[in-house]
Amino acid sequence: MLNPLLFYKALADDTRLKSLLLITEQQELCVCELMTALDQSQPKISRHLAQLRKANILQDRRSGQWVFYSLHPALPAWANQVLQQTLLANQSYLAPCRQQLTLVSGRPVEQACC
Amino acid sequence: MLNPLLFYKALADDTRLKSLLLITEQQELCVCELMTALDQSQPKISRHLAQLRKANILQDRRSGQWVFYSLHPALPAWANQVLQQTLLANQSYLAPCRQQLTLVSGRPVEQACC
């Protein structure tokens, strides 16, 4: 029960769109990982992630001092497909962020498939 | 070469999203058809369509006194798929508009497939 208008409003911001696409690709990311990937301030990242969480697009999971965000399991299939297609077809939009992305837990950075 | 952020900004407005989805479904629509379908003023519809045209998402074609808008032929495949999926998966969002839609040329109103 996610209204398409609310969904696209959530995507209509550079910080939120890049965060969402990176999370779609990497399964889950924490605030500080997105801070360095997008080179944005902590309150800015946190605020936008909170917005996506309130819209039921993301879920969060606390692990010690970190809070990891991932796609909400109840996200409609069509929304999921929209994110996947946008990710695959717009690698150049995301490339600079992925390059700056370093994961705090040491796990490897996922590469776009294909 | 349509930036995903610009594309989603274009979808992040009720008037524009409904117009785009209706056009995706009906192939092409003119301003006055969208006015009645969405129950909005002429300048409002016209202004939003102009915005979509400037973003290279729509193209326009004049036929007598009417200007018909359709999806731009150079619209990237991923954007096209996003529109199609959004349309198919959100019939209830569009239903009231489609119900009020009457075509000036007398051609039949397309129904959502499936």
Next chain:
DNA sequence: AATGAATATATGATTATTCGCATATTTAGC
């Protein structure tokens, strides 16, 4: 319990979008 790192939120200022209204433009029919 004190400190520091990571995250969240409150708030006022700034900026971007949208709107309504008035008016201009284009075309068809007379």
Next chain:
DNA sequence: GCTAAATATGCGAATAATCATATATTCATT
């Protein structure tokens, strides 16, 4: 050429979204 219908645009007002800064919270470490 005049009028009416359809469409487009200019402009200031209203609304919404975003931002930076400051501060609060939570947890691990000592």
